[in-house]
Amino acid sequence: MMCKKFLGTCAIAGALAISAIASQQPASPPPQTPSQPSDVTTTIGSERGAAIRYAVPDFIPLSTDRETVDAARTIGRVLWDDLNYEHEFAMIPRDVYASVPPSRSVDDINFDAWRELNADGVVIGTVQKTDTGVRVQVRLFDIKQRRSVSAVGNEYSGSIANPRIFAHTISDDIFKTQRALVGVARTKLVFASDRDEERLAGTVEKRSAKELYVSDYDGENQRRVTTGFYLNNFPEWSPDGHTIAYTTWRTGPMQIAVQNPYGTTPLQMITKNGEGQNFLPAWSPDGTRIAFESTRDGNGEIYVANADGSHAVRLTRTPWNEGAPTWSPNGQQIAYTSDRTGNAQTQIWIMDKDGLDPHQLTHESSADRPTWSPPPFNEIAYSASNGPGHDIRIIDLNTREVRSLTNGEGDNESAAFAPNGRHIAFTSSRAGKNQIFTINRMGQDLKQLTKTGLNERPNWSPK
Numbered sequence: 001m002m003c004k005k006f007l008g009t010c011a012i013a014g015a016l017a018i019s020a021i022a023s024q025q026p027a028s029p030p031p032q033t034p035s036q037p038s039d040v041t042t043t044i045g046s047e048r049g050a051a052i053r054y055a056v057p058d059f060i061p062l063s064t065d066r067e068t069v070d071a072a073r074t075i076g077r078v079l080w081d082d083l084n085y086e087h088e089f090a091m092i093p094r095d096v097y098a099s100v101p102p103s104r105s106v107d108d109i110n111f112d113a114w115r116e117l118n119a120d121g122v123v124i125g126t127v128q129k130t131d132t133g134v135r136v137q138v139r140l141f142d143i144k145q146r147r148s149v150s151a152v153g154n155e156y157s158g159s160i161a162n163p164r165i166f167a168h169t170i171s172d173d174i175f176k177t178q179r180a181l182v183g184v185a186r187t188k189l190v191f192a193s194d195r196d197e198e199r200l201a202g203t204v205e206k207r208s209a210k211e212l213y214v215s216d217y218d219g220e221n222q223r224r225v226t227t228g229f230y231l232n233n234f235p236e237w238s239p240d241g242h243t244i245a246y247t248t249w250r251t252g253p254m255q256i257a258v259q260n261p262y263g264t265t266p267l268q269m270i271t272k273n274g275e276g277q278n279f280l281p282a283w284s285p286d287g288t289r290i291a292f293e294s295t296r297d298g299n300g301e302i303y304v305a306n307a308d309g310s311h312a313v314r315l316t317r318t319p320w321n322e323g324a325p326t327w328s329p330n331g332q333q334i335a336y337t338s339d340r341t342g343n344a345q346t347q348i349w350i351m352d353k354d355g356l357d358p359h360q361l362t363h364e365s366s367a368d369r370p371t372w373s374p375p376p377f378n379e380i381a382y383s384a385s386n387g388p389g390h391d392i393r394i395i396d397l398n399t400r401e402v403r404s405l406t407n408g409e410g411d412n413e414s415a416a417f418a419p420n421g422r423h424i425a426f427t428s429s430r431a432g433k434n435q436i437f438t439i440n441r442m443g444q445d446l447k448q449l450t451k452t453g454l455n456e457r458p459n460w461s462p463k
Contacts, residue, residue, distance in 0.1 A: 043178055044121040044142045044149060051090035052120045056080040057097050059125035059136070060104065071134065071163040072127040078164050079123065081218065082171030082185040086422065087445075088178075092119055106137045111146045119143050121178075123170070127163075134160040138170055140178075149177075164220065182420045187217045188461040189425055190225070190235045190244055190261070191436050195453025198229050212246060214261050217418070217460075219436070219449030225261040232257075237461045238283050238307075244459075245270075245281040245290055254279040256292055256309070270309030280324050283307075285331045291315075293323030302336055302355070315355030322349075326372045326380070335361065335370040335380055348382055348395075362395065362402075369414055373421045374462075377441070381405075381415035381424055392426050394441065405443040416459045417441075425449075425458040 046052045058076035061068040077094070084091040100113040106126045114122050125138040136156040140149040154173065156166055168185035175183035194208040209229045215222040226232050228250060235246040243265075248257045251269065254277040259267045271278035276296030283290055284304075291304045297314065300321040305312035316322045320340040327334055332353055337346040338360075345366040351358040366385035373379040378397045383390040384404075389411035395402045406412040410430030417424055418438075425438045436450040436458045 044140070045144075046120050052088075053092055053118055054083055054089040055092040055097065055114060055117065055119045055122045056083065057094070057100070057102070057122075057124070059127050060102075060106070062126055062128040065129070067160060068127055068129055068134070071160050071166075072125075074163045075125065075127065075136065075167045075170075078167035079125075079171055082167055082183070083174065085185070085218070086175065086179075086181065086183065087440075088175065088181060089121070092117055106139050107148075109139075109141050111141075111143055114141075114143050121149075123174075125170075129160070130157070133158050134163075136166045136170075140174060162221070164216065168216070184217050184418045184420055184423065184460075187419060187463060188214050188237075188241075189217060189219070189436065189449070189458050190214050190237060190461070191450070191455055191458040192233045192235065193224075193450070193453050193455045195455070196224070197453070200229060200231065212244065212261075213455075215449065217438075218447075222450070226259065234280050234457050236281055236283060236459045239285055239287040239462055241461045241463045245283060247279040247281070253277045256281045256290070258307070268308070270305070270307075278303075282325045282327055282334075284327050285329055291325035291327065291334055293325065302334065304353075315351065316358070317355075321346075324369050326370050327353075328372050329375055335372055337368055337370065345385075348380065361397075364393075367393075371415050371417060373417045373441075374419055375421070377421040379421075379441075381417065383413040383415065389429070392424065392439075403443070405439055405441070414457045418460050419462045423460075425460055427456040427458065 044052060056076055056079050059072040061072040080091060080094060083089055101110050103109055103124050106124055109124055120143055122141045122143060125136060128135045138154050142149055171185040172183035175181040191213055192210045193213050194210050198209045200209045210231045210233055211224050212226045212232050212235050213222050214225050231249040233247050235244050237244055243258055243260050245256060245258045247254050252273055255269055255271045256278050257267055257269050276294050278292055278294045281290045281292045288307055289304050290307055293300050294303045300323045302315045302322055302325050303312045304315060318340055320338055322336055322338040324337045325334050333350055334353060335348055335350045338349045339346045341347055346368050347360055348362040348367045348370045349358050350361050364384040367382050370380050370382045379394050381392060381394045384393045386408055390413050392405040392412045392415045393402055410428045412426055412428045414427045415424050423438050423440050425436060427434050428437050431448060434454050434456045435448055436455045437446060437448050439446045
């Protein structure tokens with residue numbers, strides 16, 4: 001049974017809609033999740049008991065125009081990278097495919113030639129222009145069984161404007177059906193950047209504004225989402241992936257704003273001048289509340305308010321500075337930083353969602369910016385002082401075991417988990433000045449995502 005998927009204007013609009021925000025043009029709605037296959041999944045295995053080996057040749061353009069040819073090439077190559085990212089499969093390098101006769105259609109595959117390359121699974125796809133956009137057909141073939149895997153035999157329709165979204169969607173479908181894994185190929189990163197070198201409004205000295213940018217999970221399609229020549233920083237995605245809360249100096253002292261990055265709702269200030277400085281927002285897992293740090297009653301304390309800023313409630317009441325909140329996945333606890341142990345050095349603490357039962361978690365020389373992992377892991381990542389700078393560390397909340405993901409190369413801060421918990425985005429100065437990097441949760445597969453300007457404080461979308 002073929003499952004037809006529509007990635008129409010709504011689904012392909014991600015990058016285009018983000019770009020429209022910066023130019024103050026109307027934007028399309030955020031991407032929609034395609035329907036899922038209804039047939040039974042067939043899982044490809046390896047006859048050698050080793051890692052399952054996948055091949056992804058270029059997709060086949062069914063017409064010779066440049067746009068279709070380029071889209072076919074892009075989808076195949078991006079899909080290879082997406083599948084390689086999780087290391088669930090042993091991806092066969094693309095430069096050895098020359099010995100395999102090219103397929104001419106989505107059902108045309110030379111099983112014997114791919115078997116000679118020790119392939120277990122091969123993805124074959126075609127790209128065809130239609131009156132309304134483009135149609136992409138895909139088959140995942142089990143080479144040992146000499147058949148297609150029906151649950152991944154899909155058709156995707158939509159705009160050709162961003163062919164990468166087809167690859168990302170196919171990748172996530174393959175991970176779901178073949179490995180029962182939630183992939184991150186369609187997720188986004190948001191971060192702050194001064195790359196435009198625009199002068200900060202309202203200042204005498206020449207200082208650069210910081211604006212928020214959104215990119216694909218791999219750093220591609222970087223698009224600006226805020227304007228106004230102000231400092232904007234510390235962004236965090238809402239649980240539904242439709243809204244970003246962040247700290248802004250737009251109205252003077254630090255306040256918290258909420259904005260839809262796809263341009264469907266206007267910016268909303270949820271704190272205002274006269275209520276002290278308010279910053280470092282953190283969404284509750286159900287999206288109804290925001291925890292944040294505020295100086296409205298003197299020193300920094302943790303508050304929780306409704307998502308629109310109403311009914312703010314103070315959770316901490318100490319003479320020390322406490323801030324940088326992050327929620328547990330079940331919404332029952334909040335981790336945060338506190339310098340109550342003295343010497344102006346912060347540690348990570350945990351309290352109940354109503355502020356009760358605070359207890360110290362870390363015992364570093366200094367620890368900052370905690371971020372709670374999503375299930376199935378039960379961990380908190382944070383930045384710990386290593387003397388001249390900071391390293392990203394993770395503490396297992398079940399065993400209290402601490403491991404370092406970085407080891408003294410540059411200053412490393414502001415960790416953010418991927419929605420499947422298997423990767424972390426963070427800020428590092430190892431390239432000379434702050435840039436965004438990703439690494440897996442065991443401290444491997446380091447990748448630099450940004451290079452232009454200064455880029456910092458990443459946050460990973462939930463979907």
